[in-house]
Amino acid sequence: MERALATHGRVDVLVNNMGGVRLRLGGFLATSYEEFEWAMQMNFFSALRATRAAVTQMVKQPGGGAVVNIRSVNAFVQPDGGTIDHGAAKAAMLNLNKSLAQELGPKRIRVNAISPGPVSTDLWLGTDGVAQTVAKAMGTDADTARAKVIAGIGGLVTGRVTTPEEVPTLAVMLASPRTGNVTGSNFVIDGGLVKTF
Numbered sequence: 001m002e003r004a005l006a007t008h009g010r011v012d013v014l015v016n017n018m019g020g021v022r023l024r025l026g027g028f029l030a031t032s033y034e035e036f037e038w039a040m041q042m043n044f045f046s047a048l049r050a051t052r053a054a055v056t057q058m059v060k061q062p063g064g065g066a067v068v069n070i071r072s073v074n075a076f077v078q079p080d081g082g083t084i085d086h087g088a089a090k091a092a093m094l095n096l097n098k099s100l101a102q103e104l105g106p107k108r109i110r111v112n113a114i115s116p117g118p119v120s121t122d123l124w125l126g127t128d129g130v131a132q133t134v135a136k137a138m139g140t141d142a143d144t145a146r147a148k149v150i151a152g153i154g155g156l157v158t159g160r161v162t163t164p165e166e167v168p169t170l171a172v173m174l175a176s177p178r179t180g181n182v183t184g185s186n187f188v189i190d191g192g193l194v195k196t197f
Contacts, residue, residue: 055067071093162190
């Protein structure tokens with residue numbers, strides 16, 4: 001924040017795109033307190049700290065600002081125990097997102113979230129990504145594992161995972177004045193994976 005202020009004199013937009021997941025193939029009882037704590041630090045507290053720093057500046061400046069939190073469909077869809085700690089941390093941030101929107105709206109600070117499903121990044125497709133990790137556990141190849149995981153969580157009606165470019169495109173729109181009356185919302189970008197409202 002200090003660097004942004006030194007360069008631009010104000011902070012207009014914060015996009016919290018920090019996070020990580022470690023698959024917990026042993027389920028809840030095999031996931032330690034330390035692993036839950038890691039997930040909370042990585043996926044909740046990192047965004048909380050950045051948000052506090054940005055909002056501290058935004059409340060002082062004319063025009064407020066916008067915060068966009070990149071979350072995950074795991075915040076509200078938990079198909080298995082494989083991402084139980086990750087889902088809990090993302091749900092905490094999604095809840096905070098709504099609370100902050102209510103508190104900061106009168107100060108002209110908008111707070112929204114984007115919840116992607118599978119995205120074609122290293123998290124899903126990399127050497128130590130979801131597909132490879134599940135493939136090793138299943139004794140199969142990564143493509144078969146990826147197809148089974150996606151089918152097991154409801155399938156993608158578009159027939160493809162989200163591209164890395166689609167998520168920031170939505171973030172730019174939410175940060176812009178074109179969506180100036182949108183706050184407290186969560187936008188799902190998941191190829192039709194989530195079948196409920």
